[in-house]
Amino acid sequence: MSILAKLRLEKYRIDRGALLARAAAVIGAVLLGLVAIVFAQSGEFAQHVFARAFAAYPVLSAAGTPLVFVLVVGLTRRWFPEARGSGIPQVMAAGHNPAASADGPLISLRTAAAKFVGTIAMLFGGGAVGREGPTVQISAALMVAVHRWLRVPVNAGVIIAGGAAGVAAAFNTPLAGVAFAIEELAAAFEQKVAVLVMAAVMISGLVSLGIAGDYVYFGAMARHLAIRDIAVLAPVIGVLGGLAGGTFSRCLVAIATSERRPFVLARTHPLKVAFACGVVVAGAGLVSGGASWGTGYETTRELLSGGQASISFGPAKFIATLATALSGAPGGIFAPSLSVGAGLGQLVSLVAKGEPSGALVLLGVAAYFTGVVRAPLTAVIIVMEMTADRAMIIPLFIAALIADWVSSKVCHAKLYHALAQGFRAAHVKRSGS
Secondary structure: OOHHHHHHHHHHHHHHHHHHHHHHHHHHHHHHHHHHHHHHHHHHHHHHHHHHHHHHOHHHHHHHHHHHHHHHHHHHHHHOHHHOEOOHHHHHHHHHOHHHHOOOOOOOHHHHHHHHHHHHHHHHOOOOOEOHHHHHHHHHHHHHHHHHHOOOOOOHHHHHHHHHHHHHHHHOOHHHHHHHHHHHHOOOOOHHHHHHHHHHHHHHHHHHHHHHOOOOOOOOOOOOOOHHHHHHHHHHHHHHHHHHHHHHHHHHHHHHHOOOHHHHHHHHOHHHHHHHHHHHHHHHHHHOOOOOOOOOHHHHHHHHOOOOOOOOHHHHHHHHHHHHHHOOOEOEOHHHHHHHHHHHHHHHHHHOOOOOHHHHHHHHHHHHHHHHHOOHHHHHHHHHHHHOOOOOHHHHHHHHHHHHHHHHHHOOOOHHHHHHHHHHHHHHHHHOO
């Protein structure tokens, strides 16, 4: 074969590889957009079923919650250990060794299916879980699967793009998907990764837009604060959100990594912990009149619109979300954290009389969410896109940045990064590398 023929063959292989890579990204983004819609609708159905059951038989429904926790946690730990918890730490761990992870359980379709079913089961049982973190893991698994089917090499960019598109599809917030990839999923954000992330986010967003319509997650809001109020209230809510969110993260990091005896015992008796957590969630649900069950979406939307909820909503939601997360069951903390933040903002509004309660609730959402995940840019963008409220951007950034700093003093390790270490260690041990 002549040199010219070899060069042509090599060019053909490069062009064919690039075409397949683009096709894999498009197909993967379309699939994950469709799955995200099905996941969202299934989650809403599960919550409505439990809500109706609780309204008719409150004590009986609450009594079933610990049993659901034990069943889901037991099955997950026995058969699908990589499906426990949020799903975001698994994606981060997989991104550190993409070639090996493509064949491993962290982001496999088997794990993704277990995450889907486990999260829905938790919502059927009243667990305070969200679907956004699980959507990240499911979306990354789908993106990787499509690349493997088309025999396209899997790199970190593929995993990051899948996860970021999952955030965008779950919340209908494209910019937040890109921001989340920058702040959390990508340790080193390169130009090639940026292009792939934005392409996947755009396509998944178009799929969601075409099927679910042009909706704003919490509905369009129009809130504002006077300059003097911003100077006082935004920092106060930022401090409170950082303290509460940092405490939440510190508890999760401790039960996952601490070598102190109580935490070691908890890790060696997961089903007992799951039952105890289920009892706590059931108690919170009964005490709050059902406000702490599920994601808390409806109550949060009501508060953001200037409405009212029981003052127990925020504290009860915090307890229920923490207990659910500590149980190790599949399920995310994004949506429940937004609800806890809304409850925090409501409590501040009871003290700050005369101020628009919806604006304070919005600040509470951004501050507490930042305190938990330590991603202020993502928090501000996601809140803006979910409410279409641009007038609050300055106070949102003030609250988020202060919450990030305060949270770092309460919990030195970033939540998802700390949890990802455990999955990375387990993956390395399993692969023997």
